[in-house]
Amino acid sequence: MPTVLITGCDHGIGREFACQYAQEGWEVIATYRDPENRIDALSGSVHASLDVTDEAQFTALKAEIGERPIDLIISNAGIGLDTGRLGSLDFSYVRQMYEVNTIGPLRLIECFADNLKAGEMRRFIAITSRMGSISLNLSGGHYGYRASKAGLNAMVRSLAIDLFSHGITVTALHPGWVDTAGGGGNAAVPVAESVQEMRMVISRLGNHDTGQLYDYKGVPLPW
Template sequence: MSETVLITGAGRGLGLEFAYQYARDGWKVHACCRDLTHAEDLLALEARFPDQIDLHTLDVNKDGQIKALDRVLGDTTLDLLINNAGYYGPKGVAFGSLERELWRQVLETNTLSPIMLAQALYPRVAASQGKTIAFLSSKVGSITDNSSGGGYYYRSSKTALNQAVKSLSIDLEGAGVKVLALHPGWVQTDMGGPNALITAEESVRGMRTVLENMEPNQSGTFLDYMGNLIEW
């Protein structure tokens, strides 16, 4: 019996690459995207792997869509839940120009929504064989690593996510669910830009290896795509 993964933000970038690699390797993939009508690459991937990929419309910031997704999944169990959907927000915003509503939007997408989705779907993960929830974080959320300042919106959203992931790992330990925050590296995506150091294929391949080799005592940690521990 094949393993099952659900991926948010699968319309492009790392989410699309996750969907491709897992489908290629025989997993059942539930690929979620905010706007499927404009997700040409994801639609093409579904056409390539029609038996492996199911597509779902999901705006992670809308609780009604999260509930609808849960209903549509029926009795599906999830070996792996990948919270990939994210939002950087406006770039280059310096102290003195911060705006409350823009900050709130970044926190909503990167911090609140992944945890709310995990809350809705964790029984499906707990009932599976894989029992793993992954959250795509970022090294810029590391307080220890912050030596350049700035990036208030995105940095704080990932720092807060990391704290929530740590709490979640403790709360779900009794159910045997492993929880991990992952730094994908500086990746050549729309967010990372063309000058980034690694490709989406390299990043996802590395993160998959980390997840496949993850031990229960690593639950609640913050690792990069090569398995290196990142300080909080």
């Protein structure tokens, strides 16, 4: 039975990933910034607190999991969007976005790389955004969010190179404009549909997909 570790299961995409993989019979390690958001319906799963900006919580989760093999890690925890323009920027929030969206996933893979190496599938998925694509930026603004996701994308490329010899596939996925609290009520893609499509993409990934950026249907996106 394969095992998946998912960050940001409090709501939205992470929560849906946890529920869908559990329904498919996977062992789920679901992490939450706020443990009160625990998904009680996921019986037999591991539930843990994990603020991805808190190194001590990574250490605690690693101690709990030990050397258990993990087949798939989904780095989903993230924050945004910032709407400030020049002259009205909230730099404390910009800094927080870097801590969560960029540094958080790096802490995650550094902490659990050995667990992933011990798994059979060996896949690390970073949930990113097309707003991190420099080529696709035609509207400006959202400085902190765009930059934090562009930084995440750059790390995906480096991780793919560094972990290739261990058979680990590292891929960035854009979930689409999803109907979540972060996406807005008029978003086009229901969260369940987005996650189902991304799960299909994840299941098809091979070594040749490492270091790539795709949308939720598997269409390549430019950096």
